[in-house]
Amino acid sequence: MRKSSPLSAPTLTIAGHDLAIKRHPRRRRLSLRVRAGQVEVLAPTSVAFAQLKQFANKHQAWWLEALRSHPVAQPIAKRVAEEGAFWPLLGNEIQLSFRVGRRQIELCDQQLICQFPQPDNAQVRYKHLQAWWREYAYQHLSQRTQFFAQALGEAPSEIQIKTYRARWGSCDARRRIQYNWKLICLPSWVVDYVVVHELCHLKQMNHSPAFWQLVNRLYPDTPQAKAWLKQHGHQYIHQL
Incomplete structure (x- = not known):
């Protein structure tokens, strides 16, 4: 020894x-x-x-x-709020462009035009970018939740956007669904799986065979989405 x-x-x-x-x-x-x-x-x-x-x-x-x-995993490179950098949005890579002016952020094709009074302040850039990503996440996830809720016949009492370190979403006893804002970085078809997963907890507050049967019925691509998250999810959840 x-x-x-x-x-x-x-x-x-x-x-x-x-x-x-x-x-x-x-x-x-x-x-x-x-x-x-x-x-x-x-x-x-x-x-x-x-x-x-x-x-x-x-x-x-x-x-x-x-x-x-099982070789040692390489450190995950963090996304930075710099001119020309790329951030993921629904599986696409969006390029950042910063300008001086009144605060305004606009998505144009595959580019995000970010106008701030102090664009050279990295902390300010990151703060505003995360706020925009969170708002985009709320809008998109609300729409997808409403879409699948109609098929399920159940709707949450509230949708909240959170920051989680190790999960993509949750559903509590008060029928509130919480989504990790970083979910909006994943491919849209994987996002849909997470939405269906949390919605199905409104009927089955567990991970029983009945729960998974319901999830698979509502979203047939569930096995592929689970495999994708297992292989790539940790990278997305840690890089922002």
């Missing part, structure tokens, strides 16, 4: 790889986990280090293959 500082987790070094040891008093048996390019040995507090190393060596072929199959 390699010695570690008091602030770092203990590790095992095997085949040139450092395996983090994570103990928990409620754990009953040894297991291995690979995530974000790191191998972790999950163990009860009472297991000796020699036993941990023996276990990790025994399963070395498995975790080496897992490391090769």
